[in-house]
Amino acid sequence: MSVFKDAPHLFRFAGVFVFAFLVFLVVRHYVVPKSFGQYGHYRGNAIGEIAAHPIKFAGHEACESCHTDVLDVKAKGKHANVNCEACHGALAKHADDPSSVTPVKPDTAVICARCHTTSAAKPKGFPQVVPEEHSTGLPCETCHKPHSPGMDAGGAK
Amino acid sequence: MKITRRQMIVLLPAAAVAWKYVLAGTPEASPNYKMTEHWWSMLIDIPKCIGCGNCVRACQTENDVPEGFFRTWVERYHRSDWLMTESGEVTANPLTVPEVISPDGGKEGFPVATDESGKYFFVPKLCNQCADSPCTQVCPVGATFISPDGAVLVDQTYCLGCAYCVQACPYGCRYIHPVKKVADKCTLCYHRITKGLTTACCEACPTGARQLVDLKDPKDPIHEFLKTHSVQVLKPQMATGAKVFYNDLDGSVR
Amino acid sequence: MNGVEGFMYPNEITLYWSVLIVLYPYITGLVAGAFILASLERIFRVEAVKPTYRLALLTALAFLLVAPLPLILHLGHPFRSPEMYFTPHSTSAMAMFGYVYMWYLMAVLVFEIWLDYRREIVLWSQSAGKWTRWIYRLMTLGSSNISKHSLAIDERAGWIVTLIGIPSAFLLHGYVGFIFGSVKANPWWSSPLMPVVFIFSAMVSGIAAVMLLYMAIAKLRKQKIDISCVDTIAMYLFYTFIIDFSLEMLDLIHRIYEADESFRSLNFMVHTKLYFSQIVLQICLGTLVPIVLLGITQVVKLPEIARKRIYSVTGCLTLIGIFAMRWNVVIGGQLFSKSFLGYTTYKMGLVTKEGLIVAVALTILPLVFLWVLVKLLPPWPEKGVPEAAAAD
Numbered sequence A: 001m002s003v004f005k006d007a008p009h010l011f012r013f014a015g016v017f018v019f020a021f022l023v024f025l026v027v028r029h030y031v032v033p034k035s036f037g038q039y040g041h042y043r044g045n046a047i048g049e050i051a052a053h054p055i056k057f058a059g060h061e062a063c064e065s066c067h068t069d070v071l072d073v074k075a076k077g078k079h080a081n082v083n084c085e086a087c088h089g090a091l092a093k094h095a096d097d098p099s100s101v102t103p104v105k106p107d108t109a110v111i112c113a114r115c116h117t118t119s120a121a122k123p124k125g126f127p128q129v130v131p132e133e134h135s136t137g138l139p140c141e142t143c144h145k146p147h148s149p150g151m152d153a154g155g156a157k
Numbered sequence B: 001m002k003i004t005r006r007q008m009i010v011l012l013p014a015a016a017v018a019w020k021y022v023l024a025g026t027p028e029a030s031p032n033y034k035m036t037e038h039w040w041s042m043l044i045d046i047p048k049c050i051g052c053g054n055c056v057r058a059c060q061t062e063n064d065v066p067e068g069f070f071r072t073w074v075e076r077y078h079r080s081d082w083l084m085t086e087s088g089e090v091t092a093n094p095l096t097v098p099e100v101i102s103p104d105g106g107k108e109g110f111p112v113a114t115d116e117s118g119k120y121f122f123v124p125k126l127c128n129q130c131a132d133s134p135c136t137q138v139c140p141v142g143a144t145f146i147s148p149d150g151a152v153l154v155d156q157t158y159c160l161g162c163a164y165c166v167q168a169c170p171y172g173c174r175y176i177h178p179v180k181k182v183a184d185k186c187t188l189c190y191h192r193i194t195k196g197l198t199t200a201c202c203e204a205c206p207t208g209a210r211q212l213v214d215l216k217d218p219k220d221p222i223h224e225f226l227k228t229h230s231v232q233v234l235k236p237q238m239a240t241g242a243k244v245f246y247n248d249l250d251g252s253v254r
Numbered sequence C: 001m002n003g004v005e006g007f008m009y010p011n012e013i014t015l016y017w018s019v020l021i022v023l024y025p026y027i028t029g030l031v032a033g034a035f036i037l038a039s040l041e042r043i044f045r046v047e048a049v050k051p052t053y054r055l056a057l058l059t060a061l062a063f064l065l066v067a068p069l070p071l072i073l074h075l076g077h078p079f080r081s082p083e084m085y086f087t088p089h090s091t092s093a094m095a096m097f098g099y100v101y102m103w104y105l106m107a108v109l110v111f112e113i114w115l116d117y118r119r120e121i122v123l124w125s126q127s128a129g130k131w132t133r134w135i136y137r138l139m140t141l142g143s144s145n146i147s148k149h150s151l152a153i154d155e156r157a158g159w160i161v162t163l164i165g166i167p168s169a170f171l172l173h174g175y176v177g178f179i180f181g182s183v184k185a186n187p188w189w190s191s192p193l194m195p196v197v198f199i200f201s202a203m204v205s206g207i208a209a210v211m212l213l214y215m216a217i218a219k220l221r222k223q224k225i226d227i228s229c230v231d232t233i234a235m236y237l238f239y240t241f242i243i244d245f246s247l248e249m250l251d252l253i254h255r256i257y258e259a260d261e262s263f264r265s266l267n268f269m270v271h272t273k274l275y276f277s278q279i280v281l282q283i284c285l286g287t288l289v290p291i292v293l294l295g296i297t298q299v300v301k302l303p304e305i306a307r308k309r310i311y312s313v314t315g316c317l318t319l320i321g322i323f324a325m326r327w328n329v330v331i332g333g334q335l336f337s338k339s340f341l342g343y344t345t346y347k348m349g350l351v352t353k354e355g356l357i358v359a360v361a362l363t364i365l366p367l368v369f370l371w372v373l374v375k376l377l378p379p380w381p382e383k384g385v386p387e388a389a390a391a392d
Helices: A008-031 A045-051 A060-066 A068-076 A084-088 A092-096 A108-116 A131-135 B005-024 B054-063 B134-138 B164-168 B200-204 B222-228 C019-042 C047-066 C068-074 C093-127 C132-139 C148-181 C194-220 C227-258 C263-271 C275-299 C304-330 C356-376
Strands: B040-045 B072-079 B090-092 B099-101 B119-126 B144-146 B152-154 B210-214 B244-247
Touching: A008 C093, A008 C148, A045 B152, A060 A068, A060 A084, A060 A092, A084 B054, A084 B200, B040 B119, B040 B222, B054 B072, B054 B200, B134 B144, B134 B164, B200 B210, B210 B222, B222 B244, C019 C047, C019 C068, C019 C093, C019 C148, C019 C194, C019 C227, C019 C304, C019 C356, C047 C093, C047 C194, C047 C227, C047 C356, C068 C356, C093 C132, C093 C148, C148 C194, C194 C227, C194 C304, C227 C263, C227 C275, C227 C304, C263 C275, C275 C304
Parallel strands: B040 B244
Antiparallel strands: B040 B210, B072 B099, B072 B119, B144 B152
């Protein structure tokens, strides 16, 4: 066909495309991460990498394995279901190596008010007080034991 | 290349340490954890939330969440009494116009409320770990996905930072990390739940308003809870397959 | 709290898609619109617009070369953008950008321009100056065959390319509309009309741009403007405008009538935050005034000088109006909270990576590229280059 004689430029243009596409396929083979597509359209190794992030909160079970005395007191009181680090902060480092980090005792004047300050917005059955009226400026632990804060049944100081 | 014995003494332990990190990058690093045995979710019990903000602070600590952005946050709703003028004209339906605040995401709690009228409640929010998530649907390269065990995660070494997923999330739970310049959001503390721990927010919640749920675990209390309570998800009309269940969610919640 | 009224989800306060994301659909819209105008001559044999054929193609190319830049500058990790080529996610409209762009650039625009100019390129490769000669020689791909038969083959191939190019142009810009229209989370964007509205407003802006450029360049070169050409372009602009306006009004009326849960919040936003950009710029100055002015020229036979003035004013207003439309879609869609209880503000930086200066530079850059292209591939018959015998 004479089109081959009079249109070599069209075939060359197409040739540029084909060449570029082949180069693309080769590069793609080397560049796309090997675990891509393992579980879906994403890099399968990402799951493990995310799972390997460092842990900051040890979790109450870690605390309870050593501090059984506190656990005994807490389990009988109103704060039975309040986990240790909810007040004491993130202590995974302490749980891993207790001597490396000494937890700082929380300031009851600040920390108790966060939950227990009276507000019309809080659920009605939840224990709440107006701090200035209730304790006239004294820190909460003057009368309440933080691990078992109820005033009845042995919680009072 | 000849390696001397001295070099081996240095190289082998280094390789062992490095190998530990390589293995840590595989799902099998936590032995006994099989992704197919779990389908993670969360239960938020609205009547129990007191708006203390412990969960927001704990999440920020656990996950190095940057200031001004939130992987979880708490909203306080005030659905006022029926709104009428003095002459009895109805001005608005309080269900459609609740007053909502979330000062710094509720991180330092909320200001004291004194208005005894209407109904107040707190709504903790986080990524709903949607089973049919619109955010993973729109990612152009496959940087965000739902894991086989039900957590919607972001591969931050692959993400371009185009923010399409941020636009596609109906719940506003995603943001672009200001330093890493990639999409970021609640990972359901994937690094904790795969090791038998609970999420940081659930750990820190003093009232049990937030509970991690494994829907594939027959011993999980969620199954009994679902039989005895009415639960909702946020924006059910979006059909996102949201897996975060809310007990006693008011109709005014957006 | 820093520009927020009412309540917004905490992560919604910052806008993530900036003015650069407004620019991208604007630029690709101009590309698609200019190409459709060029195809009027090639496929639909509208002889009157022939003087603008080559200019429209070069305009489309100049803007298409700039189009990826706002996207690259917006990305948090621009060097990862090849991932869109290597692992495109088939459920994401955005993923098709790389392939649609490359297809349109190489297999449509560059191919068609090359086929149309090939005869001159071969001649220039032999006669041009010492350095430019090499550029032309590269463009010939080593073939200097400009026999009548080969030119006839080129003509046929070009016709096929243009035919494929029309749906390609719709895809190039329609997918952008779909990127917005398919986001169910955002009621300002989510609509099946979005791709269609985008395409028709693109055609309006592209036709207006070529009309303005033709008149401006002719004036700069002190050449006579072919008034019947401009009259024809203005007629197509008028009718495309009617369709575009009807589509936008349909969307608006539908929203007002159905008044779903988002309506109260969106309505308030349009009347306050978007009042100037939507009501004043997009609807009144950008659509109604041009339609009325063009309508007058279609009905009343005005003197040539009056028509030229009206076309110039209309062209400018149109370009501003369509930019405002993109702004209202992109920025407007992020100003309101998905809780429908609040609004935020867009703080556009000045010298930041996605700020005003970069946006202005990206708007001017295509004109610079166009100048280079016009110098390299002049769209007008040159003295000293013999006209080709008419090939049919």
